[in-house]
Amino acid sequence: MGRWEPNAQSRLRQAAMDLYASRGFERTTVAEIAEKAGLTERTFFRHFADKREVFFAGSERLRELLVATVTDAPVEAGPAQAVAAAFESVAADYFPPVAFSRQRQSVIDANISLQERELVKLHAVAAELAAALQRRGVSELRAAIAAESGVAAFKVAFSRWINDPDDRELSTHMREALAELRRAA
Amino acid sequence: MGRWEPNAQSRLRQAAMDLYASRGFERTTVAEIAEKAGLTERTFFRHFADKREVFFAGSERLRELLVATVTDAPVEAGPAQAVAAAFESVAADYFPPVAFSRQRQSVIDANISLQERELVKLHAVAAELAAALQRRGVSELRAAIAAESGVAAFKVAFSRWINDPDDRELSTHMREALAELRRAA
Incomplete structure (x- = not known):
């Protein structure tokens, strides 16, 4: 070798x-x-630290990208707008092709400890986004709701993306999920 | 004995x-x-099935109560309203005193496998609420967003409740979190 x-x-x-x-x-x-x-x-x-980390190798970089976009959002952007921009940005660029993501998800779906791990990673994303918003002067409640509801929209978009028979882009699903989040309220 | x-x-x-x-x-x-x-x-x-289930013994009943409230919501209630009513209802009645919930949370916070388990339970709540909304004729996207954002608001409210130095009720925090969710959008 x-x-x-x-x-x-x-x-x-x-x-x-x-x-x-x-x-x-x-x-x-x-x-x-x-x-x-x-x-x-x-x-x-x-x-990779171990065979489980193969699934989550990119998650730290994902968190960094999301936090950076929120941190660099224009001062006039509200917390929900900053979070939405962050998820739209990673949805457009960051993820591997859908075929890989589908294969990855089918393995995760068959293993409860991997599902748990995935949820912990998303939970950490929400906590870091909320902290980034608070550093912008957003109140604790407002920051937490913007971060958690943004992650909620991302979960929905990601699931719809890998189950989409029409193979539409993740960024399309992300925009739809965020629009529905705004409409629902 | x-x-x-x-x-x-x-x-x-x-x-x-x-x-x-x-x-x-x-x-x-x-x-x-x-x-x-x-x-x-x-x-x-x-x-209890084992010593871990002591933490989650009530979670099945919680899911049932939430799903029942969504299912029985008036036909004219939109999905976000039905989910909000369900969380407001359990927030008012269902949870043990805050002292117990604080003690429980401090143990969970010290143990990653318990945190993972808690997140899986919340994930299951969202999936069941979304399914209950779809049975009411709500589209898949709309149902998923209403369910996941409702769970997001609940996570925020629960965390604020057990960390509240003024000991305000969970139902108060739940109403605030839902109001902020509506305001953010």
């Missing part, structure tokens, strides 16, 4: 997801993932 | 929470909980 490993992370991710989907998350080992990707276990552990 | 065990469930719940708070959730055994409550382990297992 040479030192040059182009796209090692995405190769490992795809190999892992293929194995998780075909033989189950619990029964797949890191050695098998590395072998399927044509890489070493050591390379795997340079990219 | 006689067969007459008045309030066995609430005695076990309080004994468990006292032990979890003083010596930690992981280090507490069912035998110790039963002994502290003056009851047998067998009685414990008549009320």
Whole structure:
């Protein structure tokens, strides 16, 4: 195995997801993932703390992007607008192709501990967005509601995206979910 | 130990929470909980599947109450109104005193697997509320947004309630959170 490993992370991710989907998350080992990707276990552990983190490797970057957009929103933007802009921005750019997201979700849906982990990550997103809004001078209640309802809209949009028979974009679903959130109130 | 065990469930719940708070959730055994409550382990297992379920014993009933209120809402009530009425109703009646809820939350906050479990329960509440709205003829998107944003408001209200230095009622916090949700949009 040479030192040059182009796209090692995405190769490992795809190999892992293929194995998780075909033989189950619990029964797949890191050695098998590395072998399927044509890489070493050591390379795997340079990219992921363990086989569960393959699902959530991008979640820290996602939180950073969301928080940065809220923090940099124009001063005149209200909290709901700032949160909406943040989710519209990541929905347009950040996520892997829908085929990968569907495969990933089907593995998560079959494993309660992965579902729990995913919900904890979303909960952390809401808490960080609320904190970012408070740093902009937004009251605690207003910040919490804007952050939690934004995450709620994202959950709905993401689920509709990966279940959409017409393959419309995540950004389209995100805009629809945010519009419905505004309309409902 | 006689067969007459008045309030066995609430005695076990309080004994468990006292032990979890003083010596930690992981280090507490069912035998110790039963002994502290003056009851047998067998009685414990008549009320709770395991020591983790002490935290979530009421969650099924909570889901039932929420779904029933949404289902029975007047036909002219919109989805957001039906969900708001459901959360206002349980906020007024359903929850144990704030002192117990605070103690329970401090134990959950110290244990990631309990936090995960709590989030899964809330996720299930949202899914059931959305399904109840769809049975009323509400579209999938509208139902999902009303349910998820209602749960978002509840999360915020519950957290503000157990952290309120002025000890205002959960129902007051619930009304404030729902009003802020409407205002934000």
